Every structure is written in structure tokens, then in C-alpha cells.
Amino acid sequence: MPPSPGRIALTFLLLSLMAVGGANAVIPDIHRQVVATLHWMDDPTFATLFAIAQAAPGPNVLVVSLIGWHLAGWKGRAAATAAMSGPPALIAFLVGRALNRGAGSPWIERIKAGLVPLAIGLILASGVVMARSAYGGPLSLLITVAAAIFVLACDFNPLWALSGGAVLGLASAWFG
Amino acid sequence: MPHPPSPPPGRLQLFLGFLKIGLMGFGGVAAVARHVLVDDRRWLTERDYASVLGVGQVLPGGNVVNASVMIGERFHGPMGAVVALSGLMAMPLAILLVLATLYERFSGFPAVHAAMGGTAAAAAGLTIGTALKLARRLRPPPSATAFGLAAFAGTALLHLPLLDTLLVLAPLSIGAQLWNRRS
Numbered sequence: 001m002p003p004s005p006g007r008i009a010l011t012f013l014l015l016s017l018m019a020v021g022g023a024n025a026v027i028p029d030i031h032r033q034v035v036a037t038l039h040w041m042d043d044p045t046f047a048t049l050f051a052i053a054q055a056a057p058g059p060n061v062l063v064v065s066l067i068g069w070h071l072a073g074w075k076g077r078a079a080a081t082a083a084m085s086g087p088p089a090l091i092a093f094l095v096g097r098a099l100n101r102g103a104g105s106p107w108i109e110r111i112k113a114g115l116v117p118l119a120i121g122l123i124l125a126s127g128v129v130m131a132r133s134a135y136g137g138p139l140s141l142l143i144t145v146a147a148a149i150f151v152l153a154c155d156f157n158p159l160w161a162l163s164g165g166a167v168l169g170l171a172s173a174w175f176g
Numbered sequence: 177m178p179h180p181p182s183p184p185p186g187r188l189q190l191f192l193g194f195l196k197i198g199l200m201g202f203g204g205v206a207a208v209a210r211h212v213l214v215d216d217r218r219w220l221t222e223r224d225y226a227s228v229l230g231v232g233q234v235l236p237g238g239n240v241v242n243a244s245v246m247i248g249e250r251f252h253g254p255m256g257a258v259v260a261l262s263g264l265m266a267m268p269l270a271i272l273l274v275l276a277t278l279y280e281r282f283s284g285f286p287a288v289h290a291a292m293g294g295t296a297a298a299a300a301g302l303t304i305g306t307a308l309k310l311a312r313r314l315r316p317p318p319s320a321t322a323f324g325l326a327a328f329a330g331t332a333l334l335h336l337p338l339l340d341t342l343l344v345l346a347p348l349s350i351g352a353q354l355w356n357r358r359s
Contacts, residue, residue, distance in 0.1 A: 021338040022238035048279070055292050056275050058198045058268020059205055059238045066272055079270070085261075088237025089245050093257050095235060096228075096246030114350030115230030116223075117320040118342065120310050121327030122233060123206050127303030128332045130204070134296035143294055147301025151207065152309050155215040158208050159200050161298045169294020173287055 002072050003040055005079035012064055012083035019088065021122065023061040028066070030064070040071055061085055139172050179227045182218040184251050187259050193217050194244055194263030201268070202295060205240040207302040209311070220247070234342055240264070269324070319356065323349040 003011075004065055011033055019026045028048070034040045041049075049070055053063035102108040112152025131144045147161040185193060193212055200208045206229070213220045218240040219226070225243075232242030243263065248260030282288050316324065323345055 014290075017236050018339075019236050019238075020234065021331060024243070025338050049276075052276050052279050053272065054296070055279075056268055056272045056359075057200060057205075058271070059201070059241050059264065061238050061241060062265075062268050062272055064278060065269060069273065069276070070195060074264045077269075077273075081265075085237065085241060085265070088235060089257070089261055091247040091255070091348060092235055092242035093249055094233065095231065096242075096249045096257070099231060099246070100250045110353040111350050112227040112230060113320075114323075114353040115234055115346065116226045116314065116318055116343055117230075117324035118327045118349055119226065119230035119233040119239065120307050120314075121324035122331060122338070123229075123239075124304060124307035124308075125328045125332035126204065126206075127300050127307060128264060128304075128328075130296065130303060131300035134293065134300050136293055136297075140297035141235075143297040144301035145303070147298040148305035148308065149301075149306025152300055152312070155211070157200070157216075158211055158302050160293055161302055162202050165294040165296075165298025165301075166291040167294070169290040169292070169297070170287055172294075173290030 001039070002076075005068075005075040008068050008071060008076050009079040012068075012080050013087065016087045019061075019084070022059070022086065023063055024126070027063070030067070031056045034067060041067075045070070078132055114169040139168065143168055185217065185219055187252055187255065189217075190248060190256060190261045191263040193219070194248075195267060197240070197244075198264045198265045199271075202242075202299050204299060204303055205238075205264070207299075207306040209240045209243065210306055215239060219251075222310065226310050226314055234346055238344045317356070319352045320349070323352070 006149075015026050015029055015033065018029065025149045031046055035043055035046050049066045050063055051061070053066050056062060061081075064084040065077050065081040069077035072079070085091070098114070099108055134140055134144065147165060150161045151158065197205055197209045197212050198211075201293035210225055214222055214225050228243045229239050230247050232239040232246065235242050241261070244260040244264045245257045248258070250256070252259065311321075311324065327341060327345055330336045330345070331338055
């Protein structure tokens, strides 16, 4: 029996507050809940939904929307999306409001300055993790390095690098 | 070097800016968000973007999702937060369902996998390049660089849980900032 939208919302509400670093940080927990504990879907289905969410543009939290949609149609999608992004958005709003009001205060500026290197280090880390899972041989490494240089060397639209990667991937399948 | 900031965006512009970020953010939105907010629309300086992202990183939820809420709030209060967040989510939510339907039909084609693989590799490179670009432009002092590298090594190389890494490094990094400025 498919879970009710309310039950879906409750599951993701709890997970949303643990998702420091975004939805990808709690993918193992989501998997444990949805597949192992609640038996809402099997492993291959979960993997497929994750792959589709990765292929789509936008924030990683959308994998949860897709899970909700798969479980209970558009109501499930709405419930999952709202539950997963609602509480963090509310917290971000309150913190953002406090920080924006206090902008210029030396304390707040120093707290923010302390968080900046961590954010940059973690973005670098997520790039390396993504590169590892995308690795399929020398060509994919070449695409990754070329895309990194592209960003470093110019301010052009990143979409160029993404389409370049897609074309190279296609070309290798065609000729290889 | 630092672009001159543009005048603050109206609500519609804010919505459209984040719509663009959501639409172009394949494989994570941090890279394209920096491009749109700093290079393209010039609503934020490099330092502003890094610091909003830094706060967004330590709160629950995606860093760019949190950043969109805080940037929206800065320009237009509660309404701005709603506008920026819905701009970011609108297109991807729609595209996702189209993709899910298409995937069932076309996932057997090797060409689809090859193109997706190439895109994923490029998205990884964009994310790495964006982190390096932020680091290069902000020129952090050695202590900040050390904390950044520690965060990178802890999560990407040692595979420590993100939350534990942050619980240890955030107080230390903030403490170092407070200590540096005082002395």
C-alpha cells in the first residue's frame, strides 16, 4: 500500500533537520529509511531515482521530490518537497535575517569569515567526490580537468563546459 | 578583478536570476550560482557570495538553497526569500518529472549513458574549478587555507561524516578569526 502524503512528510521532516551539507549528506539515511526500514521501494528503484535526480538540473534536494512522486504521485511530491526544504528554509531565513540586520558588526563578520574557508573546502571535496563517481576512464578525467580549468580561466557560462562534456561522452561512445 | 556591484534587483529580476541558476545547475548548483550572482548579474561580490555560502553550509539544507533564502531576504525581506527559493526550485521540479518519464523509455540507449557520463564528469570539474576560483580570488590567509584544506581532507579523503567535521572545524576556524583580529 502506498504511504500517505502525511507519512511521507513526517519521514522527510525529521531527515531535513539532519541534512547539514544538503540532501546528498543524508542520502544514506534516506536510503535506510525508505528502503530498509519502511520498505517503500527496492534498491534498484532507489538507485534509478537517484540517477535521474543527478541528471536533472537544480539543487540535490530534488531527489526527495522524485521519491515522493514515485510513492504517491503529485501529492507525494508536494509533501516530500515541502517537508525536506521547509524547515531548513525557515532556519536559513531567520539566520539570514539576523545576519543581514547585523551586517557590519565585527563579531558577525568574523563568524562569517571563519565559515568561508570551510565552505570552499567542502565544495572542493564534493567536486572530488563527484569526479570519483563520474570516473569511467581517461576521457572522463580529461573532461573533469578541462571543465575545472574552464572555470578558473574565464567567466563564461558553465553550460558550455557541460555541453562539451556531453558531446565528448557521446563522441567516445560513437567512435570507441 | 572585483566587479562593480549592480543596483539591488527587483523581485522579478531576483526570481529570474534564481530561475536561471536552477535551470543551468546540472550536477550541483554552487558553480552556476557563483557565475550568475557574481559574474553575470553582479548582485554580490566574490566575498559576499563566499560568506553567504559559508553560513548556508553549516545550516541544515543545501548550501545554495539556504543561500538563495538569505540573499532573497537581504534584498526583499520574507517575500524576497520566497521569490528566490521558488525561482531556484521551479524549473528543476518540472524538468525532473519529464526526465523521469523519458528515462523509462530511453535508459536502454548507450548514447544516453555516454552523454550523461560526460556531463557528470564536466559538472565535477566545474565544482572543483569554482572552489579553486573562490579560493584564488579571496586570497585567504594561511590559517584559513589550513582550515579549508582540513575540511576538504576530512570529508573527501578520510570520508569523515560532514556533520562531525563541521562540529570540530567550525568553532576552531571561527575562533582563529576572532583571535587573529584581536591581536
